[in-house]
Amino acid sequence: MRVRIKELLKEIKPLRDLRIAYADGRFDRQTRGFVRRYFQEGHTRTEGKEIGFVVEPWPLDTALPSYVVVLAMAFMHRGRRVRILWDDTPFATGPGNERYLQRRIGRVLERLPAALPVSRLSSYSPDAVSLLSGEDFASLARLNTFRKFLTETPPEVSRGFEEAARRTLNLTARRVQTLYGALKLDYVIAPGGIYRTSGVFVKVGKKMGVRVATLDSGPTVLLISTDGVASYLDDIPRAFRGLKPEDDWVIEEAREEFDRRLKGSDAFNYQRVAAAGNVVWNGVLIPLNQSFDSSALGRHRVFGSQTDWMLETVAWLLEHTTEDVAIRRHPVERLERMKSRDDYRGRLMERFGTERRIRYIGADEPVNTYDLLLGARVVIPHVSTVGIEAAALGIPVVTQSDSYYADMGFVWSAKTRAEYIDLLRKAVSGELRVSESQKADAWRCYYLSQRCNFFPSRFTPGQITSIVRELPGSILSGKDIDTLCQAYESNSPLAQVVHNMKREAVSGGSDSTGVFRGIRTKNEEESPERKNI
Template sequence: MIYDVESLIDYEKIKNIIEKHKNKKIICFGGGTAAIFLTNNLLINYDVECFIDNNSKLWGTEINGIQIVNPEIVKEKEKGTFIILILSRYVINIRQQLISYDLEENKDFLNIYDEFIKYFRVKKFDCIAHKFLDFINRIPNDLFKNIEEKHDINIGIVCKASILLLETWYPLAQYLILKYSGYKVTLIVDNLRSFDDFTHFDGQSDIAKVYSDFVIERMKEKVGKMRIKYIDSNNKASLVKEDIDEVKRLAQLNVLWQDSKTDNYVYCSAEEKRDVFEKILLDNMESIKYFFAHNKFDTINVLTALHKSRGLYMWEGIRYNMRVSNYDAGNDENTLYETNFPSAHSNDVKNLIDNNKFTKEELNKIIELSKDNFKRRMNSTIDNIGYNYQLVSKVKKDQKFYDIIIPLNISWDAAALGLDRVFRSYTEWVIETVKYIVNNTNASVMIREHPAQEVYKEYNFIRLEKEIKEICDDTSRVYYCNSYEEVNTYKMIEKCKIVLPYSSTIGIEAAILGKKVIVHTNCYYSNMNFVMNANTKQEYFKLINIHLNKNENMNENIKKEAYLAYYYQMKHAIETNFTEANDVWMNLNFCDLLNMKGVKKIIQIIGQEESGVYLNIKEELDILNNRLGEKIC
């Protein structure tokens, strides 16, 4: 046992809370792990009438013979005869839901989940930690014995102890892979205060550190001498104005990201969260700045280089002329890796356009592949082949078309965070742009929510329909198209004059369709030839006005650049099961992991600054030419 997880539950306290309502029928809100645990351990002698859950897929199923039903059932029950125990991590939303049923907290319903949050989060982390420990234990004792450093580049792998997902264990595996591959690699262990101590529960960093220290000691037994450096709060450097400004920027981005989570445990306003995040970031920046002033690296590698304190590593990387390779979780079967700058911002796509590494023949082949790919994407939906998020592929017979299309991003997605340049925020951009169009042109405009919002239902989204209707409630002039509406964005773009994207790939796709695309953000394609780039609000609005009345065909060479940018973005992700979102790789032996699909590319991205975009496309071209790779181990 690494940590006594059971000690995190105060059974007596929970019993006392429930005992106060022993004469009432008990209804448990939540049909997951907490509900099962509580039923098996604490509700044996109580009258549990039913379980309720917002997940309709669970309705009709049972926990210990007790049915899970629709929460709406409580509206039919007499108040005072029952008590609802919240046993779900979606506490904030459930609280609001029950209040809307005219129920009172601490009288008609109780939040019991808070008493379990530490236990469940640490218990899950404990299971994954032991799974990773088993992975380490399967490494042959002499595997690293004769490994020599073959590369001069000095790489630092940032490992932040955290009980969330695989945030701790994934960078430890990266370290092992690079060390075995002959790189001069240092494990940078970040022991600074975590956002998670605020957003989840205080003390989680200390618990995570117990686990990481334990596992690192076991790694030393297997690997031998390890380069390890620690960042702690004992040593600090002074900050300058630019540092403080960056902290304020990152704090606001983190508020946007945090507010997207429906299992958010922070019971405070966005302003209060921002103040706390600023304080954490300021404290951490002082320590991180000191560390890199006294420790030199050619490259450091960190998760996202954007969220939480990780954005500070990107900042210090720029300051100390270090490359900051980074990665984002993606999903179970792919991950985003970038040679520098936040992975979701696709800087490697831009670099490959600017610094072409393909032959003329290869470029022609890539454009052919791009055209075929784009055609399939245009004519598919999320249901038929899952090739895009469009709900339908065709338009209705009575569909109205609009002069201007504003395709929205998912505002909290990393692909949209930190790219504002002309406007102060995503929301300001939408509202001010619609106001300008209504007041200064005769054009009609459709604002299209990203249809992917219907897939990610476990998140909160910024919805601006009310604000848009206040600007103009004439839907023939201004139409706010919700994500759930069966409208195909591509078909709407085919009939429009101008497209105003934020940072999504649809800006490139609109250019391929021959539309005028005007960009105001620092997105990866903002300076490419197939879009118009505005540096001020005045310039942005002027470009809208000018191109509403122009009808020019796009130069074919420029369109080719759009096809390249499109295909490079489509090939951005690394196909692999070795991701920070998937622990399946922990079931493998170390040599099998080295030879897992995508791992060799990850090594090249971190160690050799070779972009994943290039490696993916080069591999595709090689496969077409029947050239195969070799095993590592």
């Protein structure tokens, strides 16, 4: 009976909110204590131009602002001057608990020592003529709307949020212009790069010649871009160009990773069941992305949304070919917290009825995507990693997206509707053939993106609540943080930095740390979600 009463009390909202506020307050005090202990220990003298670190409310991960502060301290620990850029301006309609999150940020930032200066964005004038276009603001507002409503086809009620987002992003952008012009920062590190106002910091930086690096994360893995949006993986082509001819061992490591995914024993563990390894189907495979995931947002070149692209592609294939078509919803959407609100099955039924040549595979169906891939004659992805895997296996890949691998030479990429249709026709008719060199390049890309770019680390936003309870000097001196700082400071893709370390380990015949062989922790292996922010 006592246990039941306890459970009922947990469901009472005022009590639940009180518990959350108490836990939040304790964490904020622990963050302040971490900062205080660091400066009591004595900190390294800093020099050079300042690096800016963007702090703003992040409802998707409320501990993220504290993580950014500690990340700034890690650079300070290595002798760099840093400055916190606190975006304390309104966003959209003030979604959720934004005021509460701003108060929490203030409790930490307003007590930082002078050696860790803070610039409040609200103190910078919004009177500058905007360098960004109306379409820039409309695009960012639209992507934030997709993220908030968990769909690329949001309901009518979303229009008020989208319009408010567009207005506030415009105001924020002009303040960011003034801030960048006044501070003359070496470069800036921001979370995300799309969500909330982080996209403004990136876009204004591009216009003003300010390098803006970003970060994304999962529980025990980090993903960064040293000059762009981390989740887009746009650093991979740069890392690819840094590979040397003698780095042929990377193809074997890529194949090993692919084998783990076939067995369902890889770190991300997206598939519900292991692959049978048999060809159970033949035709054209369309692997869908989770529509609101930042890696897929804003990446269409030809179509307006994933739904439009899927429907128009299927329509063309049904009318002009005899191929069967398999549409696979991303298996991560079998998890309740990861589901989008897009009704792909319903839209297919609405347009094509019970067409026998269409096979739709839901996220929760016990079908492994790789069994479908092994029987595919053509693969048509948006930004899915399946596109790289297909090319590596010698399957022609046609894409209309602006994915990081679209222009790397091993898939066929269209920039207009006419080009896209022409490539679909050639792929289905067998005119497109994947060469041995294209297969090798696909494996190299796979190695860099899947084995080097997702960086296993304990220093992630997901671990910050425990990090701030430990000794600052020990935490901030970590080798994994050395690697991150090296990438950020040199503006070198993290995948390239990690690859160079792997190369040294391979040439030396050992890898004592295990880190650079892509080993994941137990926590990560248990989690099919690789990004939190």
